Amino acid sequence: MLGTTTTLKVRTPEGVTFEIPLASPFSRCLALAIDVAIVFALAMLLSQVIKILSITTSGIPVLGRLFADFGTGAAIVLQFAVATGYGMATEWLWSGRTVGKRMMKLRVIDERGLSLGLKQVIIRNLFRLIDMLPSTFYLLGGFSCLVTARCQRLGDIAAGTLVIREVEAGPPALGELIGADRNSFASLPHLEARLRQRTTPEEARLVLDAVTRRNELDPESRLELFARLAGHFREIAEFPEEITIGLSDEQYVRNVVETLFRRASV
Amino acid sequence: MPNLAPSAPLRHTRGVILDLDKFIAKERFFWEELAALLGRQDAQPDRRQTLEEAKRFYYLYQRTSSDLVKLNTFAGEAETTRFLERLVARSYSRLHEDGGEKVPFRPWQWFTRTFPATFRRHWISFALSIGTFCIGAGFGAGALKLNYDSKADFIPPQFGHLNEKPSKRVEREEKKDFDAFQGRHEFSAQLMTHNTKVTIMTMVTGFLWGVFTLILLFYNGTLIGVVIYDYLADGQGVFLSAWLLPHGSFELPAIFMGGQAGLIIAHTMFGWGTNLRLRQRFARIRGDLLTLVGGAGLMLIWAGIVESFLSQYHDPQFYPWKIGFGAVQLLGLILYLSLCGRRSARERTPTL
Numbered sequence: 066m067l068g069t070t071t072t073l074k075v076r077t078p079e080g081v082t083f084e085i086p087l088a089s090p091f092s093r094c095l096a097l098a099i100d101v102a103i104v105f106a107l108a109m110l111l112s113q114v115i116k117i118l119s120i121t122t123s124g125i126p127v128l129g130r131l132f133a134d135f136g137t138g139a140a141i142v143l144q145f146a147v148a149t150g151y152g153m154a155t156e157w158l159w160s161g162r163t164v165g166k167r168m169m170k171l172r173v174i175d176e177r178g179l180s181l182g183l184k185q186v187i188i189r190n191l192f193r194l195i196d197m198l199p200s201t202f203y204l205l206g207g208f209s210c211l212v213t214a215r216c217q218r219l220g221d222i223a224a225g226t227l228v229i230r231e232v233e234a235g236p237p238a239l240g241e242l243i244g245a246d247r248n249s250f251a252s253l254p255h256l257e258a259r260l261r262q263r264t265t266p267e268e269a270r271l272v273l274d275a276v277t278r279r280n281e282l283d284p285e286s287r288l289e290l291f292a293r294l295a296g297h298f299r300e301i302a303e304f305p306e307e308i309t310i311g312l313s314d315e316q317y318v319r320n321v322v323e324t325l326f327r328r329a330s331v
Numbered sequence: 332m333p334n335l336a337p338s339a340p341l342r343h344t345r346g347v348i349l350d351l352d353k354f355i356a357k358e359r360f361f362w363e364e365l366a367a368l369l370g371r372q373d374a375q376p377d378r379r380q381t382l383e384e385a386k387r388f389y390y391l392y393q394r395t396s397s398d399l400v401k402l403n404t405f406a407g408e409a410e411t412t413r414f415l416e417r418l419v420a421r422s423y424s425r426l427h428e429d430g431g432e433k434v435p436f437r438p439w440q441w442f443t444r445t446f447p448a449t450f451r452r453h454w455i456s457f458a459l460s461i462g463t464f465c466i467g468a469g470f471g472a473g474a475l476k477l478n479y480d481s482k483a484d485f486i487p488p489q490f491g492h493l494n495e496k497p498s499k500r501v502e503r504e505e506k507k508d509f510d511a512f513q514g515r516h517e518f519s520a521q522l523m524t525h526n527t528k529v530t531i532m533t534m535v536t537g538f539l540w541g542v543f544t545l546i547l548l549f550y551n552g553t554l555i556g557v558v559i560y561d562y563l564a565d566g567q568g569v570f571l572s573a574w575l576l577p578h579g580s581f582e583l584p585a586i587f588m589g590g591q592a593g594l595i596i597a598h599t600m601f602g603w604g605t606n607l608r609l610r611q612r613f614a615r616i617r618g619d620l621l622t623l624v625g626g627a628g629l630m631l632i633w634a635g636i637v638e639s640f641l642s643q644y645h646d647p648q649f650y651p652w653k654i655g656f657g658a659v660q661l662l663g664l665i666l667y668l669s670l671c672g673r674r675s676a677r678e679r680t681p682t683l
Contacts, residue, residue, distance in 0.1 A: 077423050081396040082403075083416040138520030138639070145524040160373065176610065180424045184617050191624065194528070195535040219538050223596070224617070225610050232417055277410050326351040 073215065073227060075178040085178060088171045088228040090210045097203070099165030104151050108144045115140040152190040157183060161226075170231040176215070177225075185224040192220030248323045249308040257324045260302035269325050272298070276322050279315070291315040355411060358398050362418060365391040369421050392422040441622070444672035449622040450588070451668070453595055460590030463545050464583075467552020472560035474553075485557045489525070493558055497565040504570075504645040516639050523635030526582055530589030530627050534596065534620070541597025548590045555583075573650040576657025578638035584664060585630040592623045630664075 072084040088096075119132040155163040161173035161181045173181055173189070196206025196218045206218035215227055250257050272294055279287055295314035298321045309317065368388050372378070380388065399415040450457065474481055486493050492500070529551065536543035562571040599612045607615075641653065 075420065075423065077396065077419070079393065079396050081399055081419060083399065083419050083423075085416075085420055135516045138516035138518075141517065141520040141524055145527070174424065177427075178420060178424060179427050184621055187621055188617055191531055192535050192538070194532055195538055219535075222609070223538065223613055225614055232413055 073176070073178060073229065085174070086230040086232060087216055088169075088230050090207065090216055092169050092171060092230070093210065093216070093228055094207075096163070096165035096169040096171055099168055100152070100163050103164055104148055107147050107151070111143050111147065112140050149190070152193065153186055156181065156186045156190070161186075166228070171228050172231050173221075173226050173228050175225060176217075176221075176227045181226065185226050189220040189224035189226050192218075192223050196220050248320045249312070250304060250320045250324050252308065253304060256302055256304055260298070260321065260324055263301045264298075264325060268297075272318060273322050273326065276319055288314070291318050294318045294321075351411070354398075354401070358394075361391055361394050362398070362415070365395055365418055365422060369418070369425065372425060388422070389426070392419070392426060395419055395422065446622055446626045447668050447671040448673075449619050450591075450626070453591055453619065453623070456594040456598070457587060457591040459594055460544075460548055460587045463548040463590070464552035464555075464587060467549035468556030468559065469552075470549070471553035471556025473556075475557050475560045476564075482557060482561065485553060487554070489521075490554075493561075497562045497567045497570075501567050501570045501645070505647055507645070519635055519639035519643070522638060523631060526586065526634070527628065527631050530586050530631060531624065533586060533589035534592040534624055537593030537596030538600065540600050541594055544590055544593030544597060547593075548587075551586060569650055569654075570645070572657070573653040574642055574645065577653050577660070578634040578642045578657075580657045580661035580664065581630045581637070582634035585627040585634065588623050588627040588630075592620050592627075595619065595623075 072086050074082065074084050076082045115132070115136045119129075119136055122132045123129045152163055156173055159167065162171070166172060173186075175181055175185065193206075196209070197203050198205045206220070209218045209222070210216045213222070217227065221227060250260075275290060275294060279291075282290065291314040295317040298318065312320070365388070368384075368391065372380075395415060396419050399412070399419055402412055402415060471485060474485070483494055529547070533544055533547045536547060559571065562568065595616055599616050600609070602609065602612055605612060641656070
């Protein structure tokens with residue numbers, strides 16, 4: 066089991082299936098560290114404000130004594146409220162995101178892929194007390210995250226929530242991506258037709274993925290991958306040397322993608 | 332990486348691969364419109380859509396879902412697929428969010444019906460909670476009776492003042508002049524936050540099959556048992572009642588309610604008498620847990636105020652008033668939890 070599921074797969078009543086990537090325990094730890102630092106800073110700020118008010122009013126007969134006692138009591142209650150309420154308030158107001166989660170691009174959602182409800186927000190934050198155990202080391206919550214398939218701490222299980230990775234993606238400008246204006250294969254439509262005819266959808270998907278994700282690869286792997294892909298597509302449909310001369314493997318593959326995806330009809 | 336050897340069987344695919352650029356160019360206006368609608372909803376979550384807006388939103392959601400299916404079937408371009416999945420996921424979440432959450436919270440109805448009715452619905456858990464606490468109290472009192480020297484072993488460091496001989500403390504407290512300050516509010520705030528933590532902890536540890544909930548209840552019972560025995564044995568029963576009853580009549584029932592919620596969670600963990608899955612069982616009790624812990628929280632706030640402004644003033648002439656106040660408060664709480672929000676016989680009878 067050991068947290069092997071990396072995505073939440075949702076099938077809607079309309080029959081559409083989509084996947085939402087789950088947050089890793091490591092990114093959740095970083096978000097938590099940021100949030101703990103913020104809560105600590107807020108608590109310190111509160112106590113400093115009370116302290117300053119106490120010093121300022123110390124000369125005034127009744128008000129001074131009031132701040133020295135009642136103010137300190139209020140500070141204790143406020144610090145407790147900040148520590149308990151920070152997660153609840155931010156997750157509710159920002160649809161499942163605390164400051165730490167915003168920075169790490171994480172979000173809490175309902176485990177069915179729906180929006181978070183107020184009850185869920187409160188429950189998952191109350192259960193933080195048990196996830197923190199022993200002391201404040203978060204061992205119980207961390208262990209639960211590691212052993213549950215969808216990386217849920219105990220609070221997530223009780224509240225029926227998941228933490229996901231926010232994927233910011235926009236529709237790509239495909240023409241720019243594959244260099245439509247530089248495709249030398251376009252001058253040989255019969256060979257392009259052969260290439261399209263002999264390419265399987267799986268190969269098309271693979272080669273397009275390789276082009277769209279090429280910047281994620283390290284240089285050596287990128288060269289090796291495009292060399293293998295170019296070699297494979299050269300065997301499928303051989304273009305004459307006069308138009309492939311000087312073409313790098315990567316540009317060859319980009320031409321293949323442009324041919325497959327821009328010129329074919331539905 | 333899949334096998335790309337030339338010997339792999341090739342399929343003829345003319346007419347299956349989507350013209351991705353044309354497809355994106357044609358559909359992106361709809362996607363952008365949907366993204367803008369979602370952005371507006373995120374920015375103004377409380378804003379109600381008009382019927383026309385809702386219809387348009389649903390149309391755009393269906394169209395984008397259909398685009399996602401087409402893209403998955405015919406093209407498989409990763410980046411656009413990710414974009415559409417994100418868009419469909421956000422729209423799906425908006426469309427199917429729990430309408431019940433939007434029902435406005437009615438404090439008066441919650442106070443007069445929901446809270447006491449929820450409390451009564453789980454009375455067995457409450458009885459178990461109070462029972463465990465009382466066994467702990469009996470154990471603490473018995474242990475002190477058998478060996479008075481063990482008192483210091485039972486008192487945790489934060490309550491070090493309880494190690495003092497009761498009669499000495501009473502003498503000292505009763506001689507003090509009335510002073511509204513003297514660090515009492517700070518002490519009360521500490522107690523209030525401590526008790527709230529204990530109550531929440533008693534609830535959430537129910538997740539570990541209730542074992543730690545019972546241990547916490549027993550432990551807190553032991554502490555109270557030691558204090559009660561200590562004061563009674565020293566002939567300070569009146570002081571003890573005047574000190575503890577005004578705030579304890581709310582504080583202790585609040586902790587028992589934490590235990591009650593913890594035992595409800597434990598019952599959910601075991602799943603006795605149901606074949607529902609754990610997450611379904613939790614979904615059923617979530618509202619009740621919040622009601623109980625919310626009620627306990629309010630009671631602890633009230634107990635904190637009473638402790639701050641009344642319990643800590645030890646003038647013997649006020650003892651009868653303080654004891655009377657605590658007793659009336661306890662009786663009122665019992666009546667409220669037992670009777671409030673009961674449906675009349677006519678309400679219970681189903682009508683045709």
